[in-house]
Amino acid sequence: MKRHAISAALAGLMTTAAAHADSMPGSALLMMDDDLNATVTYQEFADEMTEMFGLMDADKSGQLEFGEVESFMSRPIFDGADANRNGRISRQEYTNQTRADFEAADKDGNGALN
Ligand SMILES: [Ca+2]
Numbered sequence: 153m154k155r156h157a158i159s160a161a162l163a164g165l166m167t168t169a170a171a172h173a174d175s176m177p178g179s180a181l182l183m184m185d186d187d188l189n190a191t192v193t194y195q196e197f198a199d200e201m202t203e204m205f206g207l208m209d210a211d212k213s214g215q216l217e218f219g220e221v222e223s224f225m226s227r228p229i230f231d232g233a234d235a236n237r238n239g240r241i242s243r244q245e246y247t248n249q250t251r252a253d254f255e256a257a258d259k260d261g262n263g264a265l266n
């Protein structure tokens with residue numbers, strides 16, 4: 153998978169408020185659908201988001217500083233994910249946010265985006 157494509161999809165994902173999907177941008181959904189069954193499970197979603205963490209963490213500090221992610225997410229979204237307000241998103245905070253985003257996107261609550 154091409155990294156710039158992932159980045160573009162992620163940017164779309166984060167800026168359109170995942171809240172809209174079961175109808176996330178179609179291309180983003182397709183990229184996450186590893187087994188191509190037309191639905192994205194939490195596992196597929198989380199795998200993709202974990203990969204993104206690694207790509208965004210440019211200095212490999214294990215945390216996302218705003219400067220690393222400002223092209224992907226707005227300040228309010230960053231601050232929303234930074235639960236303890238220390239100016240960095242830890243892996244745990246990121247995972248929590250990923251989970252919340254998935255649940256917000258899965259409007260019918262069936263555990264999959266489609
Ligand atoms: Ca799938």
Ligand SMILES: [Ca+2]
Pocket residue numbers: 209210211212213214215216217220
């Ligand atoms: Ca970092």
Ligand SMILES: [Ca+2]
Pocket residue numbers: 234235236237238239240241242245
């Ligand atoms: Ca934090």
Ligand SMILES: [Ca+2]
Pocket residue numbers: 174258259260261262263264265266
């Ligand atoms: Ca669903």
